[in-house]
Amino acid sequence: MSEDSLEESKTETEPTLSSGLDRVVEKERRDFLxxxxxxxAGTLAMLAPIGAAVVSLLDPLRREKVSSEMVLVARTSAIxxxxxxxxxxVMADRTDAWAAYDDSPVGAVYLRRSGDEVRAxxxxxxxxxxxxxxxxxxxxxxxPCHLSSFDLDGAxxxxxxxxxxxxDTLDVEVRNGDEVWVRFQNxxxxxxxxxxx
Amino acid sequence: MRGMLxxxxxxxxxxxxxxxxxxxxxxxxARWRYIWGSTxxxxxxxxxxxxxxxWSAYSANAQGAWESVWFIQNQMTGGWLLRGIHHYMAQxxxxxxxxxxxxxxxxxxxxxxxxxxxxxGLILLQLVLGLxxxxxxxxxxxxxxxxxxxxxxxxxxxxxxxxxxxQLLVGGSEYGHLTLTRFFVLHAGILPAAVALLIVGHIYLxxxxxxxxxxxxxxxxxxxxxxxxxxxxxxxxxxxxATVLGLVLWSGGAHLGAPADPAEPYAAARPEWYFxxxxxxxxxxxxxxxxxGAQVIPGLVxxxxxxxxxxxxxxxxxxxxVGVATAxxxxxxMLTWQARVQDSADPEFVSAQAEAEVLAERSSELASELSxxxxxxxxxxxxxxxxxxxxxxxxxxxxxxxxxxxHDGLGAQPADPPSASDLAGFGTREWLAGLLDPERVTxxxxxxxxxxxxxxxxxxxxxxxxxFSPEVRSNLAKVIMAVSAEGxxxxxxEQDAVQLAxxxxxxxxMSSEEINCTRCHTFRDQTEGxxxxxxxxxxxxxxxxxxxxxPTEERFYGADNDRMPSFGAExxxxxxxxxxxxxxxxxxxxxxxxxxx
Numbered sequence: 001m002s003e004d005s006l007e008e009s010k011t012e013t014e015p016t017l018s019s020g021l022d023r024v025v026e027k028e029r030r031d032f033l034x035x036x037x038x039x040x041a042g043t044l045a046m047l048a049p050i051g052a053a054v055v056s057l058l059d060p061l062r063r064e065k066v067s068s069e070m071v072l073v074a075r076t077s078a079i080x081x082x083x084x085x086x087x088x089x090v091m092a093d094r095t096d097a098w099a100a101y102d103d104s105p106v107g108a109v110y111l112r113r114s115g116d117e118v119r120a121x122x123x124x125x126x127x128x129x130x131x132x133x134x135x136x137x138x139x140x141x142x143x144p145c146h147l148s149s150f151d152l153d154g155a156x157x158x159x160x161x162x163x164x165x166x167x168d169t170l171d172v173e174v175r176n177g178d179e180v181w182v183r184f185q186n187x188x189x190x191x192x193x194x195x196x197x
Numbered sequence: 198m199r200g201m202l203x204x205x206x207x208x209x210x211x212x213x214x215x216x217x218x219x220x221x222x223x224x225x226x227a228r229w230r231y232i233w234g235s236t237x238x239x240x241x242x243x244x245x246x247x248x249x250x251x252w253s254a255y256s257a258n259a260q261g262a263w264e265s266v267w268f269i270q271n272q273m274t275g276g277w278l279l280r281g282i283h284h285y286m287a288q289x290x291x292x293x294x295x296x297x298x299x300x301x302x303x304x305x306x307x308x309x310x311x312x313x314x315x316x317x318g319l320i321l322l323q324l325v326l327g328l329x330x331x332x333x334x335x336x337x338x339x340x341x342x343x344x345x346x347x348x349x350x351x352x353x354x355x356x357x358x359x360x361x362x363x364q365l366l367v368g369g370s371e372y373g374h375l376t377l378t379r380f381f382v383l384h385a386g387i388l389p390a391a392v393a394l395l396i397v398g399h400i401y402l403x404x405x406x407x408x409x410x411x412x413x414x415x416x417x418x419x420x421x422x423x424x425x426x427x428x429x430x431x432x433x434x435x436x437x438x439a440t441v442l443g444l445v446l447w448s449g450g451a452h453l454g455a456p457a458d459p460a461e462p463y464a465a466a467r468p469e470w471y472f473x474x475x476x477x478x479x480x481x482x483x484x485x486x487x488x489x490g491a492q493v494i495p496g497l498v499x500x501x502x503x504x505x506x507x508x509x510x511x512x513x514x515x516x517x518x519v520g521v522a523t524a525x526x527x528x529x530x531m532l533t534w535q536a537r538v539q540d541s542a543d544p545e546f547v548s549a550q551a552e553a554e555v556l557a558e559r560s561s562e563l564a565s566e567l568s569x570x571x572x573x574x575x576x577x578x579x580x581x582x583x584x585x586x587x588x589x590x591x592x593x594x595x596x597x598x599x600x601x602x603x604h605d606g607l608g609a610q611p612a613d614p615p616s617a618s619d620l621a622g623f624g625t626r627e628w629l630a631g632l633l634d635p636e637r638v639t640x641x642x643x644x645x646x647x648x649x650x651x652x653x654x655x656x657x658x659x660x661x662x663x664x665f666s667p668e669v670r671s672n673l674a675k676v677i678m679a680v681s682a683e684g685x686x687x688x689x690x691e692q693d694a695v696q697l698a699x700x701x702x703x704x705x706x707m708s709s710e711e712i713n714c715t716r717c718h719t720f721r722d723q724t725e726g727x728x729x730x731x732x733x734x735x736x737x738x739x740x741x742x743x744x745x746x747x748p749t750e751e752r753f754y755g756a757d758n759d760r761m762p763s764f765g766a767e768x769x770x771x772x773x774x775x776x777x778x779x780x781x782x783x784x785x786x787x788x789x790x791x792x793x794x
Contacts (some may be wrong), residue, residue: 014276060375071740077762078769086215089460096259105460105580106371107468123462125485128479129350131462133545136609137410141715144464145347146480146544154483178768188363190354190487191579197360197370 013155068196070173070181074111075180076118084138085110085152086130090184107172109182110151111140120170120182121154127163129189141167164192219423221404225414225447227425233297234403235430236437240290241392243438244328250383257381258374260574262337267564267575268489270453278290286317287329291471294322295526302505304520306409310724312506314402317395319503324392327471331384331467336452337377339553343466345380346372349474351491367454372459377378432469455556456575464549467540474532498525554608561586566787581751590740590774595620598646602781615760616646624684624736629677635663648662648759653717661711661793669711672703676712679703680720684736688784707732720754730754741779747769 071092079086086176092106108123108131123139125132140157141150151157154167171183186197206212223231226333235292254273256265269276298318301307335346353363369376385488420426428680445451475495483488483649501521507512540546560579564570571578580586591599598617604613619642622628631637638658644650665673679700682693693700708715708723717728729750734740743750746765749758764770 008621059366059368061361063369065362075768077767087462095367096371099260099374105411105458105576108460108462125415129346130466131464133462133464142675144462144549145466145476155542160483162480162482164487188353188360189350192485193287195360 011112012102013177023121025161038042068183070171070180070183073109073120073182073184074180075178076113076116076180077112079113079118079180080095081113083112083114083152085121085134085141090182107186109184109186111172111180111182116184117175118172118174118180120172122168122170122186124168124186124189125163126165126168126187126189126194132167132189164190165194168194212436219421221422223408223420223422224410225417225428227422227429229429229433229504230300230411231408232398232430232433233300235296236433237290238291238396239399239430239434240286240293241396243286243292243387243441244283247279247286248389250279251283252385253743255381256537257377257456259337259372259377260374262335263375263563263575264451264570266336266338266453267561267570269407270450271565277450278445279446282441284451285441285444285448287332287629288444288469288471289437290325291329293437296327298322299522299526301409302337303519304409305509307506307518308515309411311402311406314399314406315330315506316503317399317402319481319499321392321399323499324395328384328392328738329469329471331388334380335377335384336453338557339457339461339463340452340454340466342372342459343470347466350645351487353489354364354488356488360409364771372457372785376736420643421550449756454507454553454558454559455560456579458576458580463553465546465553467536470533473536474529477536497525506689534723556585562789563787566789575702581777582787583777583780586774586777587786590770590778591781592618593772594764595778607633609674614646615641616645617761618643620782624686625679626677626681629681630674633662633673634659634678635659637789648757652757667709672706672709673712675699675703676706676714677703680714680732680735683732683734684740684783686736686783686785726756727751738776738779738783740786741782742775745775745779 003172013040019182034169050116069092070089072089073090078088081175087108087110088104090107090109091103093103094101094106097132101184110123110132112119112121112123123132124130125143125145127146127148130143132141132143132148132150134140135142138150138152141154142148146162146164148161149156150163154169156163156166168185170185173181181192188197243514251269254265254269254276256262263303266280269280271277273279301315301318330348331347334341344690349363349366350499353359355362363369364721366376366379368379393466475491479487479490502525503520505518509518511517556579557764559582560575562580564580567578588601588606591601592609595603597613598610598615600611600615600619600621601623603610603619632643632654635658637643638655639645639650644652644655649655678693680703682700683687683695704721706712707720710724713722714732715723716725718724718729718730718732720732730744731740744753744761748754748761749756749763754761762769764773765772
């Protein structure tokens with residue numbers, strides 16, 4: 001570059017130094033605005049699909065809980081008179097997502113009887129959700145998974161039992177003399193209080 | 198050719214990419230100890246291939262999952278092999294992951310600058326465990342169903358968000374269609390995508406930092422990934438594959454239990470073997486400590502392992518890490534071993550497992566014999582099967598008095614002696630011949646424990662039949678044929694058809710002077726009195742259902758009924774249940790090589 005031209009350029013740039021700075025600031029601001037707009041446009045564009053996705057995925061939280069109406073489970077004559085528990089399948093109408101089922105198995109209960117009084121226990125272990133079994137000699141309940149153990153009333157009978165609460169009792173009504181109706185419900189496992197699922 | 202490749206390279210730059218991938222420099226040359234990562238990539242590729250093809254036949258809904266897996270396993274050409282490879286490769290992957298992790302820890306390969314890659318690996322480990330957990334449920338069989346229930350129960354124990362988390366996982370408050378669709382999208386969509394991304398990141402970081410070499414490697418000349426290390430990796434992958442194939446062939450393929458049933462207990466519910474230690478671990482936490490045992494402690498352990506790259510930088514940090522990792526592994530092995538020992542020493546677990554196996558095989562047999570699963574699904578199919586349901590109903594309702602081949606229907610021996618007849622073979626010629634045998638009629642097998650022990654039938658057999666001449670005896674045999682033919686027992690109808698002449702003769706002999714059944718029993722149009730049960734249709738489905746419904750009806754025992762409850766009239770059993778127990782006693786169930794085969 002010749003001295004002349006250098007001189008020339010100097011004379012040209014000198015008065016515009018501050019305006020050059022302005023231009024840099026201006027460019028930064030422009031870049032920031034363009035960048036911010038790009039992010040905003042992208043985010044806006046993604047908002048609907050992501051929103052729809054999240055809302056749909058969270059749908060189970062908004063679902064009505066499974067109805068806990070009384071269901072006819074057995075007749076009193078089917079429950080042993082000696083007070084030993086017997087397992088009964090609970091058959092009920094239910095809707096599973098898109099499908100409606102008539103009279104299909106939804107769970108099971110242990111029924112016990114003393115005289116006319118009938119008591120019902122949900123078979124599901126309050127510890128971790130396994131299916132509690134009856135000991136061979138009918139003397140107590142015991143869970144085959146983590147060895148929770150309960151007496152025949154469903155009360156925890158062993159201090160080392162991992163179950164945080166007694167087996168879940170269910171409401172029972174005897175109607176028309178011998179129909180055993182049970183309000184079938186499941187409860188959240190692993191907690192001391194009985195919270196319906 | 199060359200020109201075409203040049204053109205392609207010019208447009209894509211593939212040569213430089215290949216060069217970079219293949220000619221990675223390995224200080225000290227290729228080694229067997231570097232194979233583990235590659236075998237894991239191989240395993241993932243196998244899972245991807247087999248998984249995608251399984252997907253092509255799998256149906257993720259509560260009435261299609263077990264059914265479609267049964268189809269893959271039993272009907273689809275090569276399906277058992279495909280599923281077997283997928284199943285056992287998943288297990289081998291866990292072993293390889295642990296080996297890989299232990300090697301990284303022992304070699305100190307997590308140290309700076311490789312911390313991030315170590316964390317990538319830890320996340321990959323958890324993703325793979327997530328894949329196992331979600332995959333276990335997909336066949337929707339009893340074992341997957343009940344084992345996964347425990348897993349989602351544990352999720353629900355999470356403080357504050359637990360119940361919501363469980364609902365999101367399960368797709369509602371109860372297991373159903375949405376549980377499967379959600380587990381499936383995790384298993385086949387989200388988790389594999391995350392694994393793929395992390396593997397790319399893992400390999401990228403590995404290449405960036407290079408292999409961690411042992412001291413001995415410094416004296417040897419450098420080598421390249423291609424071809425020496427690739428050969429070793431290839432051989433290792435081959436051994437992995439051979440192991441998996443060996444496991445598939447040895448086991449006969451992946452197991453499929455009976456269809457999931459929310460109303461049937463499954464006492465043998467256990468997670469996959471590599472989760473058994475967690476299962477066992479939970480037994481040691483008393484009430485109120487579940488969250489600590491199931492979540493807090495495992496979380497802390499994981500956090501400690503994640504902190505190992507940092508700890509490893511301290512003076513004795515590396516030794517500490519190796520010590521902790523070894524102790525953890527030993528603990529896991531011990532808990533797993535304990536779980537196994539406790540289970541195999543528990544007779545109830547052992548019998549539950551055997552029972553589960555019977556149901557599993559029967560479900561599969563039913564599906565094949567019915568030439569497909571009815572549209573109501575595998576569970577409905579199994580619940581309508583007399584062979585497996587009959588004995589359960591018998592055990593619960595009949596075995597207080599009756600026996601079946603001397604046991605309670607399910608093979609156990611009730612404490613009290615029998616007080617009514619043994620119903621095994623009821624309706625057959627053999628059963629009747631026993632009843633009419635003077636030596637046997639008053640034993641426990643027949644009327645021994647009942648009021649009928651001193652009744653007219655016993656007297657007739659012990660005084661009358663005992664004195665029959667050989668000729669009358671042979672007539673009696675024909676009468677037995679005739680009465681037994683009334684039942685149209687599925688296993689006897691063919692024989693009955695062949696011996697129709699003798700049966701006709703027997704029918705006529707029913708009212709003969711010596712035998713004279715019709716003096717007390719009604720048989721077809723022959724009757725003098727109806728003291729004992731009607732013999733028309735004796736042992737048929739209708740006759741037995743009627744007897745179960747109400748034995749005090751006139752056509753059965755009437756007022757002479759001993760203690761037999763009116764199972765139908767008193768609604769102790771439903772029509773379906775009575776049908777199942779009757780069909781079972783009559784040997785009327787879907788058999789292999791029955792009609793249509």
